[in-house]
Amino acid sequence: MELSQALREMEEKVQKFIEEIRTIQRHVHHLEEQNEFLRAQLYAKKDQGAGFENLIRLYEEGYHVCPAHFARARTEDCLFCVSFLNKENQSSGEI
Numbered sequence: 001m002e003l004s005q006a007l008r009e010m011e012e013k014v015q016k017f018i019e020e021i022r023t024i025q026r027h028v029h030h031l032e033e034q035n036e037f038l039r040a041q042l043y044a045k046k047d048q049g050a051g052f053e054n055l056i057r058l059y060e061e062g063y064h065v066c067p068a069h070f071a072r073a074r075t076e077d078c079l080f081c082v083s084f085l086n087k088e089n090q091s092s093g094e095i
């Protein structure tokens with residue numbers, strides 16, 4: 001008799017435990033969705049920054065980044081490149 005009572009109590013505890021696990025699962029699911037959304041936003045912002053940094057690096061390595069001479073080797077500073085980079089920098093700063 002005592003044993004069956006103990007088993008019933010144990011069963012109730014297990015059921016409560018399962019309910020707690022389901023509550024936590026819902027919470028985790030919600031957090032995962034939120035995390036995925038924030039990660040996607042973060043990557044979108046990083047890509048904008050990386051694009052501008054690539055242009056800077058290309059220019060510093062001695063190539064034009066201005067639309068008129070894009071990717072051609074340059075022998076001296078190019079005003080078109082500089083103004084293009086300034087414009088890109090301003091637009092990538094806007095979020």
Ligand SMILES: [Zn+2]
Binds near residue numbers: 065079081
């Ligand atoms: Zn140029």
